[in-house]
Amino acid sequence: MTALVYVIAYVGITFFLIAVAARFVMWSKMPMHVRWELYPVAHEGGGRAAYGGSYLEETDWWKKPRQVSLLGEFKVMVPEILFLVALREHNPRLWTRSFPFHLGLYLVSVATILMMADGVIGALMPAAIAGPVARVLSILVPLFGAAGLVLGILGAIGLYQRRMVRDMRDYTAPADFFNLIFFVVAFGVALVNFLLADRDFQGVSGFVANLVTFNLAPLGSGTAVLLLSLSVVLLSLLVAYIPTTHMSHFVGKYFAYHAIRWRDEPNIAGGDQEASIHEALQRPVSWSAPHIKGDGKKTWLDVATEDQTPKDESS
């Protein structure tokens, strides 16, 4: 059984990484699209981001260097990722449920990363992880882990309850309820494991250390091992499942902001964007409406430059 638990954990994590990478590649390889930005654009410089202004307010903007502030992006993205600022501002009722849910995920993720780091460093440089560092980890891992599980469960239950209310119920598919139940069950089993068998997270920390050092040591037997194994299996399945659903919005959101909402780079005459545009305009058109008559051979350039003035039928 031990081997099976390890295999499921490896498969779950590997599937997650591949699926997330595939999503990232999919979004980043999409063809150039027309500009569709939305203000405020966080990286706009010159103090304009504060009121939603753009470089288009400048006289002869095409002759001037753009003022782009990466710090401006961080000032928006970091609070947005950590505190879900947009949701708090525009949907506070849901934020009271969604924020603990996401915070729970973050804390569980941080606890997992700490356990992995502990495992890797402990194997490579045991001295570095001993003493005060070990003591800090022995406090932080259970704290983040347990708090994360509790917040995640409460948040998921809150979200489930909110989805039962009329204005959201009709827009919620069975899969959406399943997702939340999956979180509650997987986090719930892990919490039970913590409460009944692994109060210092030593059991799970040991498993993670084995995992990251490829030391497939036997887990043993007994209730504690059963609980640990069950929680590992459920969490691994959950991790693998997430990127196959719309919950992969943590990848999509990056592109929604950076490739769409904030994508404001102008195409300056003779600049490096023109080649991509030429390429796009050579794509074939198959739209069938009478004013287009796309046959799959005509290109966008062809249809955009077709003469639309009335033909002299007498000639």
Added chain:
Amino acid sequence: MKQPHSVKDIAKNAGQSMVHIQPQDQIPLPPPFDDPALDPPIPELSDEAKAKYAVLDQTIAINIERPETKEQEDEFVASFLRGLEKLFSTDDNWTFLQPFEMSIEHCAKCQSCSESCHIYQESGQNELYRPIYRSEILRRIYFKYVKKASPKIHGDIDLNWETVARLIELAYRCNLCRRCAQTCPIGVDNALLSREIRKIASQEMGIAPKELHADGSVLQLSVGSSTGMTPLIVKDNIEFIDEDTAERTGITIETPWDKEGADILLLHNAGEIMAWPENPGAFATIFEAAGLSWTLSSDIAAYDAINYGVFYDDVQFARAAVAHAQAAKKLKVKKIVLGECGHAHKALTVIADKVLTGDLNIPRESSMVTLRDIIRSGRIKLDPSRNDFPVTLHDPCNMVRLMGIVSPQREVINAVVPEGRFREMAPHGVENYCCGGGSGFAIMSGHNFSDWRHHMTGRRKFRQVLEAFADEPMDQEHPKYLCAPCSNCKGQLRDIISYYDAWEKAGIYYGGLVELIVNAMADSTPGFIDWEWH
């Protein structure tokens, strides 16, 4: 109030309206328009119209005729599905593929967008007008009938003629203002999905509102302007406007046509020439007084800045953008300046940015910027005391939220209006509300569509205007100026002010930005703004 109970209702009860909203169902307007009993209800559609066309709600935007045979019905649905598949094609929809897929895939249905939508809120929160109602229908059709996914994953929907026809109609119940997209925590854009539905209808099925297509972009590209003006007629009209403006201002002007080598090609929305001739007249007065080198073009499509394709059709959009750029190239101008037209601003400056290359990639600038620079330069003498009346500013969505041109127009107003006379609406700037005429609605008026938009799409802006002037006596003896530097917005504001008789009852008048400038020009005869309802 009648409203749908479920997304699935879209496929049911053929031929019947899904909603019925009375003024009493809506949030009352501020004084002096706060008595719902005095608010005229939306007139009923005729029985003939209801029998002949797809019926979604209390109005009809596009006259989708009911099919006579089952084959026609099936072909209609099949054609929609073909178009939907093309939206996911890198060839047919490279223009919007990434934003489209993002919005299809990542909506969490959290309803954050609902609060931001002026139509949903002003309808009394009628479910049909919830921003994700139409998006969810499109999403479910895609996953169930194109991707063949289980309805348990993405939700269920029945697909029939009613579903498709109503969905297309419903795509024309959104102003495409993208306020909902601004509030989405994930970045989903319901307005974009409305536009993509419109694209399927137009680009694949040949269905579009006649005001936008046959009488809009097609007319512009074939005759020269959606107003029907030929080059000869537009020149005549501008000549008349020059003479009339000179009479009113005492400043002689002669609008230059087709001046090769001019610095600026000015593009007006031709609707200004027909409906608000004082606007192009004021532009000419200011540009001449400032000594700018500028010209208009009499080439086909180039004396009309409109680009209705931006509302419904990428191909028509590209054609108009290319026509505008070709005119500028022919005249060898240094830049194109967009007059007071919001969607023309966005179309040619932002969206066409990924269409125009090489010698067609001529710089484009907002007239808000040009006008601000003229004011800053001190080249025209100003007497702000001539604008001693309350002024508020409407922010056209296309120019502000979608382009980030926020401060130049405010700088101009503060220079031409006495201190304390300008007040902002709440909210304003990039968080503004649409005038209600966005995405072509301002020119759409079939059946009772105008009544519908006054009640649903224009009501929030009208409320904002009344609130902005709430500290002023609400009568005609105390005129107030609603500045709207956009032709389509002005059309909508004119209509709703007229609908509620707000000039007579509350002294609310409207106009553009250049009119305020000329009214404050010390060298001009006073009284350019005549406070006469046109």
